[in-house]
Amino acid sequence: MEEISYGSARRKRLITNTVVYVALSILAIIWVFPIIWVVLTSFRAEKGSYVSTFLPQSYTFDNYVKLFTDTTILNFPKMFGNTLFIAICSCILSTFYVLAVSYCLSRLRFKMRKPYMNMAMVLGLFPGFMSMVAVYFILKALGLSEGGLIRLALILCYSGGAGLSFQIAKGFFDTIPVAIDEAALIDGCTRWQIFWKISLPLSKPMVVYTILTAFIGPWVDFIFAKVICRANADYYTVAIGLWRMLEKEYIDSWYTCFAAGAVIISIPIAALFMFLQRYYVDGMSGAVKG
Amino acid sequence: MKKKLAVLATALMSVCLVGGCGSTKQSVPKDGEVENIRLMVWAPSEDQSKDSGEWLRKCCDAFAEKHPEYNIHFTYGVADEATAATTVAQDPDSSADVFMYANDNLTVLTDAKAAAKFGGIYEQEVVDTNSQTIVDSLRSDGYLYGVPFTTNTWYMFYDKSVFSEEDIKSLDTMLERGVVSFPFTNSWYLPAFYIGNGCTLFEDGTVEEAGVDFAGEKATDVTNYLIDLLANPNFVVDADGAGMAGLRDGSINAIFTGSWDAGSIKEILGDNMGVAQLPSYTLNGEQKQMYAYAGSKAIGVNSSSDHMVAAIQLAIYLGSSEAQRLHYELRNVVPCNTELLNDESIANDMLVTAQNNTFNNTSILQPFVSAMSNCWTPVENMGKGIRNKTVTHDNADEQTQAMNDAMNSNGL
Numbered sequence: 001m002e003e004i005s006y007g008s009a010r011r012k013r014l015i016t017n018t019v020v021y022v023a024l025s026i027l028a029i030i031w032v033f034p035i036i037w038v039v040l041t042s043f044r045a046e047k048g049s050y051v052s053t054f055l056p057q058s059y060t061f062d063n064y065v066k067l068f069t070d071t072t073i074l075n076f077p078k079m080f081g082n083t084l085f086i087a088i089c090s091c092i093l094s095t096f097y098v099l100a101v102s103y104c105l106s107r108l109r110f111k112m113r114k115p116y117m118n119m120a121m122v123l124g125l126f127p128g129f130m131s132m133v134a135v136y137f138i139l140k141a142l143g144l145s146e147g148g149l150i151r152l153a154l155i156l157c158y159s160g161g162a163g164l165s166f167q168i169a170k171g172f173f174d175t176i177p178v179a180i181d182e183a184a185l186i187d188g189c190t191r192w193q194i195f196w197k198i199s200l201p202l203s204k205p206m207v208v209y210t211i212l213t214a215f216i217g218p219w220v221d222f223i224f225a226k227v228i229c230r231a232n233a234d235y236y237t238v239a240i241g242l243w244r245m246l247e248k249e250y251i252d253s254w255y256t257c258f259a260a261g262a263v264i265i266s267i268p269i270a271a272l273f274m275f276l277q278r279y280y281v282d283g284m285s286g287a288v289k290g
Numbered sequence: 291m292k293k294k295l296a297v298l299a300t301a302l303m304s305v306c307l308v309g310g311c312g313s314t315k316q317s318v319p320k321d322g323e324v325e326n327i328r329l330m331v332w333a334p335s336e337d338q339s340k341d342s343g344e345w346l347r348k349c350c351d352a353f354a355e356k357h358p359e360y361n362i363h364f365t366y367g368v369a370d371e372a373t374a375a376t377t378v379a380q381d382p383d384s385s386a387d388v389f390m391y392a393n394d395n396l397t398v399l400t401d402a403k404a405a406a407k408f409g410g411i412y413e414q415e416v417v418d419t420n421s422q423t424i425v426d427s428l429r430s431d432g433y434l435y436g437v438p439f440t441t442n443t444w445y446m447f448y449d450k451s452v453f454s455e456e457d458i459k460s461l462d463t464m465l466e467r468g469v470v471s472f473p474f475t476n477s478w479y480l481p482a483f484y485i486g487n488g489c490t491l492f493e494d495g496t497v498e499e500a501g502v503d504f505a506g507e508k509a510t511d512v513t514n515y516l517i518d519l520l521a522n523p524n525f526v527v528d529a530d531g532a533g534m535a536g537l538r539d540g541s542i543n544a545i546f547t548g549s550w551d552a553g554s555i556k557e558i559l560g561d562n563m564g565v566a567q568l569p570s571y572t573l574n575g576e577q578k579q580m581y582a583y584a585g586s587k588a589i590g591v592n593s594s595s596d597h598m599v600a601a602i603q604l605a606i607y608l609g610s611s612e613a614q615r616l617h618y619e620l621r622n623v624v625p626c627n628t629e630l631l632n633d634e635s636i637a638n639d640m641l642v643t644a645q646n647n648t649f650n651n652t653s654i655l656q657p658f659v660s661a662m663s664n665c666w667t668p669v670e671n672m673g674k675g676i677r678n679k680t681v682t683h684d685n686a687d688e689q690t691q692a693m694n695d696a697m698n699s700n701g702l
Contacts, residue, residue, distance in 0.1 A: 048531055048535045049530060049535075051535055052535065052536075072339035140381070230369075247372075249334075249550045252534055253554065
């Protein structure tokens with residue numbers, strides 16, 4: 001009797017596992033499907049935006065070559081450079097803002113602490129692009145809406161509001177025992193040294209998370225870039241460039257290049273993630289042990 | 291002492307204010323004096339790319355040479371005709387002095403008071419060198435708001451090896467001979483059938499109060515025709531580039547699009563490429579002509595330009611026969627200057643002929659009254675409804691009426 005029930009339990013588990021794995025595999029395929037399709041399209045040799053077959057009939061690398069060499073109408077390399085520059089600068093700035101603000105709100109006690117947190121909460125409820133028109137006119141009044149200063153304007157846009165999104169990082173800092181800070185204070189550390197030499201090394205996963213989100217935001221943004229760049233094609237970012245490739249004049253000859261561009265812009269994000277991932281895992285395995 | 295200081299400060303401030311005003315005023319140079327000016331010009335990137343001959347820079351340089359009284363510093367920006375008007379209207383102060391726009395955006399510009407009016411000799415010159423219809427497409431309340439440089443419409447591209455000159459006169463004959471694709475779910479194209487059977491938009495396109503008349507038996511008949519058309523095995527709905535793809539692999543023999551696709555189609559069909567005005571279609575045994583929406587593309591001048599005279603002169607030059615000829619040679623932009631159209635080398639161009647025939651014979655001026663913005667989605671939904679078979683012969687009547695109601699309401 002016992003043996004039979006043991007066998008049926010195993011069989012039951014086997015069936016459950018099979019069902020679960022099959023379901024998960026199907027979901028995974030559905031989920032990865034569009035990405036594979038974009039990658040395939042980027043290597044498609046047939047032109048045009050629409051093809052009747054799922055798999056390309058022939059493959060080529062020309063779409064990537066065209067993307068980087070045919071720069072007279074849509075200058076992708078330049079847009080890529082612009083975006084990379086803007087994203088890196090605003091990533092550094094806003095990571096610093098977020099971490100500094102979170103640290104202050106977690107460790108320091110001052111009069112405006114509660115009001116500031118409430119205000120940030122309320123402001124956070126509004127979508128950012130609501131202020132877009134105002135932001136544009138302020139930048140224009142400061143003379144930042146023309147020429148090379150557009151890059152600066154975009155960096156300011158993307159990093160300026162970072163201090164409001166401290167919630168997650170503050171939550172993380174709260175989990176690090178204050179006793180560590182106190183010990184450091186007794187040893188003669190300044191607040192800055194505690195932040196820089198003790199809290200940050202203990203919060204690698206949080207730092208990584210902040211860097212990733214701070215980089216992806218400006219990297220994929222379309223609305224602000226479109227409003228601020230207007231007719232200054234020299235300062236377009238990739239999001240505007242990819243959008244233009246789908247306009248009716250370009251779509252037929254640029255569609256496969258659009259797919260190639262989409263693959264290429266995913267590379268910096270993927271690279272950043274892979275590089276930072278090991279810290280992510282390290283951090284997750286427990287920072288404050290021993 | 292304090293009082294004196296205050297007086298001094300006030301005086302200083304008022305001087306600054308006057309000075310501020312003075313600097314925005316246009317200084318009128320004396321005879322023989324060269325005026326230093328800055329002009330910002332926006333055009334599509336193709337007009338500025340080296341590969342297609344830098345039309346804009348060449349024209350601007352030529353203009354500067356013709357006008358020694360100005361010492362012009364040009365600044366170029368990229369804005370295509372479809373979006374330039376919106377961008378200018380958003381912030382005229384920091385937009386181009388001279389820009390190119392499609393006439394369906396004229397109300398966007400006039401609502402924002404962003405476009406300069408052309409008058410006097412400049413207006414006369416535009417009127418003299420263009421057909422009445424084109425000039426009308428740039429008028430609002432009697433004022434002229436730009437210099438036209440090309441027409442903007444769609445027509446038919448077909449494979450000459452499949453259809454004869456005689457076949458292409460009727461859509462139904464074409465469907466017997468080969469496969470035809472039409473952007474059925476695109477509301478820039480679909481009204482062609484309705485307008486063909488007597489449906490009207492704002493009477494002649496200018497009377498906003500008159501509303502849209504896409505109702506009654508004449509419209510229902512067309513809906514029924516379209517349902518049958520979709521069921522025809524030789525008919526393919528062109529959406530998301532399906533028509534072009536079909537032309538490429540040979541499964542489709544005729545598509546409806548405009549000059550922007552001409553280059554790609556030439557590459558596919560080669561010498562077999564045919565271009566023609568719209569065919570007619572057979573409704574209840576009668577031949578009905580299809581009518582496309584047509585408009586123009588024009589060069590506009592910013593009403594807040596600091597150098598109005600020079601800007602208007604530049605606009606006139608960019609729309610002149612000389613600049614249009616260069617535009618045609620470099621980028622195949624179909625000219626609209628009446629003299630130029632009589633020029634043999636241009637008149638023999640198949641694409642020019644087709645575009646102009648369409649403009650003159652088988653199109654209506656696309657209305658640019660504000661209420662026109664309510665007319666796009668209902669027609670698109672009708673096209674999609676027929677394709678998805680939710681609009682059938684049984685409910686064609688009420689669905690057509692619903693479309694008409696939606697076109698006449700602002701959705702609020």
